[in-house]
Amino acid sequence: MRVLVTGATGFVGEHLVPALSAAGHDVVAFVRDRTQYVAPEGVEVVEGDLLDSATLEHAMDGVEAAYYLVHSMRSGGDFEARDRLAARNFVAAADAAGVERVVYLGGLGEERDRLSAHLRSRREVEHLLRNGSFSLTTLRAAIVIGDGSVSFEMIRQLAKRLPVMVTPQWVETECQPIAIDDVVAYLVGVLDYPETAGGTYEIGGPDVLTYREILQRVGALTKQSPMIVPVPVLSPKLSSYWIGLVTDVETSVARPLIEGLKNPVVVRDNRIRDIVPVELTSFDEAVTTALGVEPVEPITIETRTGV
Structure with missing residues (x-):
């Protein structure tokens, strides 16, 4: 084709x-x-x-x-x-x-x-x-985990550079990240299944985490231990300036990304799994692959699985 x-x-x-x-x-x-x-x-x-x-x-x-x-x-x-x-x-x-x-x-x-x-x-x-x-x-x-993803790079740098983070309440928002290899598998796979033509499908990895848990897990995988202190008064605009100061992500890019963190991004419809077979990659494995680091002992932060 x-x-x-x-x-x-x-x-x-x-x-x-x-x-x-x-x-x-x-x-x-x-x-x-x-x-x-x-x-x-x-x-x-x-x-x-x-x-x-x-x-x-x-x-x-x-x-x-x-x-x-x-x-x-x-x-x-x-x-x-x-x-x-x-x-x-x-x-x-x-x-x-x-x-x-x-x-x-x-x-x-x-x-x-x-x-x-x-x-x-x-x-x-x-x-x-x-x-x-x-x-x-x-x-x-939701967030695609891989080397080169702007969203993931922002999270990686925050977890690495800040021992203490003062964050807005969005750190408690749930997210269902997915590995880049799994995204590509779905993108390529739908062409092989004519029944997907005209359809809308939600894709996500096997783990549902809050952004607090994401930051903590990435920190642990990079041998950092950020302390996260959520506060209700840090606006998306101020958050984007803060991220611009402590990461390499431009403020003009960080702000729309930060504003999106208030929205839960979790798969509610798993129909695609019954059509396109993809062996999903765990969050920890996706992160270690993206960072090019050796896997560590499983992290004991409790996570939910997708529906």
């Missing part, structure tokens, strides 16, 4: 492109600057920008399925407007080219929970993609 991957240079895209190629697909990587991208052998590279509709026509030539992995949060400013335009341009180009299937990686979170701007934008993109004439498969995930 000829498959287009937008966002091929991003964290998920860099893992997905070689996995699709290894699965026997004819892969087209859509990138902004081909001089900055080293494509796996056999992968075609097309340069363009989703914000410039004229650059999409050639990328869609002969494409049967496409992956939408683009978001503009790193660009700062009004990322919602850029995401909106990019999605509309993509839909128009895919429809004109007759693309049959599109796979989108969105974010977990119930809309009734007053989603943050970041999660709300991800959900808006999902709705815009549904306007296309193609069959859309949506996978919704």
